[in-house]
Amino acid sequence: MDFDDTPDEAAWRAEVRAFLTEHREELGASSGARAFDNEVSRRRQALLYDAGYVGVTWPLEAGGRGGTPMQQAIIDQEMARLGIPGLINLIGIGMCGPTVIVHGSDEQKSRYLQRLLRADDVWCQLFSEPASGSDLAALRTKAVQDGDGNWHITGQKVWTTLAHLSDYGILLTRTDPDVAKHRGLTMFVVDMKDPGVTVRPLKQMSGGADFNEVFFDDVVIPDTERLGEVGDGWRVALTTLMSERFSLGGSGTEIGPGFEAAARHIGSRIGDLPAERQALVRQELGRSYVASLGGRYTGYRQLSKISKGEFPGPEASAGKLTGTRTARALADLAVRVQGADAAYASAADGTALWQNLQAVLPGMAIAGGTNEVLRNIIGERVLGLPAEPRADKNVTFKEGLG
Amino acid sequence: MNFDLDDEQRDLAAAARDFLADAAAPANAREALDSGARGAVPPGRDELVKSGFATITIAESAGGGGGTLLDLAVVAEQAGRVLAGPSLVTYARAAELFAESPTQLEALAGGGLALAVVDAGSPVLDAIGADTFVALRDGDIVCGAGTVTEREPIDPTRGLADVAVAPDASPVPGGPDRWARAERVGRVILAAEGLGAASRALEIGVEYAKERHAFGRAIGSYQAVKHMLVDVYVEVEQLRSLVWWAAWAADNAPAELPLAAAAAKAAAATTLERAAETLIQVHGGIGFTWEHDAHLYWRRAKVDRFLLGDDVAAFDEVARIAMEGAR
Known part of the structure; x- marks a missing residue:
């Protein structure tokens, strides 16, 4: 057991890190921008693609470099580490492109795929x-x-x-x-x-x-x-959705600014609170922090599978399920410790990071598979529990409309 | 990154499971409650030491296995599944506390020492049947006889009792730092036993939810039941990750051990509690009978949460380290 890169992975990480560090300004590191700027975001992706860092796992003939999922995971980690925003065409790369690769004609593949990776087309x-x-x-x-x-x-x-x-x-x-x-x-x-x-x-x-x-x-x-x-x-849509799970799960990246940042913020504010409040805050922080660590190290187990060339199974759904829950709890606490500022959309000093996150996170438990759907997937495909009976079985679509 | 057990550890887990399946069973806990017997439940000290599993982390020079804490954690998970006694926590702590006390260590590895580790102000794990006690007194680690006061147990597999260590207990090498490290190592193994108990409780619940029918279908098909079990599964797997990390850190990254051990301890307390209470709930009426094993896992949960500091203290420690480290 270890948490180290293999020699190949270490060499790849060094190469990726060197490139990202050199171009970090152009790539928008720490720009704080969450929303996508159409032109700027496309240029960033093209810069990364031309360097060979987009669509790493895609086949050569699709415009990729036939690399491993671990190479892609390392790029994701290094981008997150440097605060470089995600790619504008993430959905194209994670879902649309793989569907075209599997089900498209040769003509479609040559027309679309490389342009998708460069974000010439979103x-x-x-x-x-x-x-x-x-x-x-x-x-x-x-x-x-x-x-x-x-x-x-x-x-x-x-x-x-x-x-x-x-x-x-x-x-x-x-x-x-x-x-x-x-x-x-x-x-x-x-x-x-x-x-x-x-x-x-x-x-x-x-x-x-x-x-x-x-x-x-x-x-x-x-x-x-x-x-x-x-x-x-x-069947074609299932290709898309399987690709989505693979692109979302197991990469070891986390939701929001991360639980260490939340702890840092809470640590900077806790001293302003009365002692009995401080004890409550530490209990809540402790619970969310333990759950976050549990999620991180479970992600490392999936990453280890990826490193061995295996694909994460349906258990990878658990990462999103708990990740959104603990991120919500931490964002809530990070707002709460702001005292009188907590009821406003931004603090008196103008910072709105935690207030904004608080309003984003409820949607994260729905987008990309609701918590309830994820629990069904884990219950049925990991634990082997039977599926809920369905009222739409053995009827046509039209009959189902009633 | 290779955050996984290796083949040797998997073989070790399989061997421990075979041994423990023969040597122990949850039903032993019920028998102990019925008979009022206050001694250790099977396999007991002698068998555990003889098997070599209890002494994995004791140096080979002292007659132990010379293995890693992760090796012992893998065995402890199996012990937790069948609610075996006594706890491997005591052996894990002793291997640390007696690192420079070869006489005691050899006696423990040879089966000649029935040891319990005394935490001030707290019920003592496996005190019943122990003849030697080790404690921290005025900054010294001391070892000697003690007076054991038995009380009515919630979980008879833990051998809890109040202990007064004899005033003439004699110092052994080591001080507060060694004591603290041993306590953290103990927390890791306690969490590993909790992992085993929780994952077995989950298995029993899932099996039942597949078999038991209500309103014409298996109750596990209802989302209300299914989602409850899934939440336990997710917590159990995250606990497994924390236990592995903490056990690995003890030998490979000591600076990470305080956070990892506190996180594993806290997660084990809450996860086992949830797993046991879910096991009862999924079973309905049979779930809260004396004859079903569910309450035996529940008893383990209700007691383990208070051992080696309670879950509240562990969460507090995690929060303090988190805010400290983040600064």
């Missing part, structure tokens, strides 16, 4: 709808094929991260309402600049606006932009 994932969130297969956006073979898309997507900046998206649609709901789906690549696509930003409770509603009003997509077979969209 991608979004058009899955969720007003009537289908966790129950994704209940989606209603309709695709109908005309006599020329083109598909006409009508419907609405929602919670689409970065749609307002995106050039392309992967779009899951219903092509047959008269079969079971998982069977009548088909996946496409859609050009977000096509006529009939309307993107409307949604303001979140935190005040940020990272995600959107997207409306499709008779948008025409050629059949050559289909991903996978007609009616096989559910």
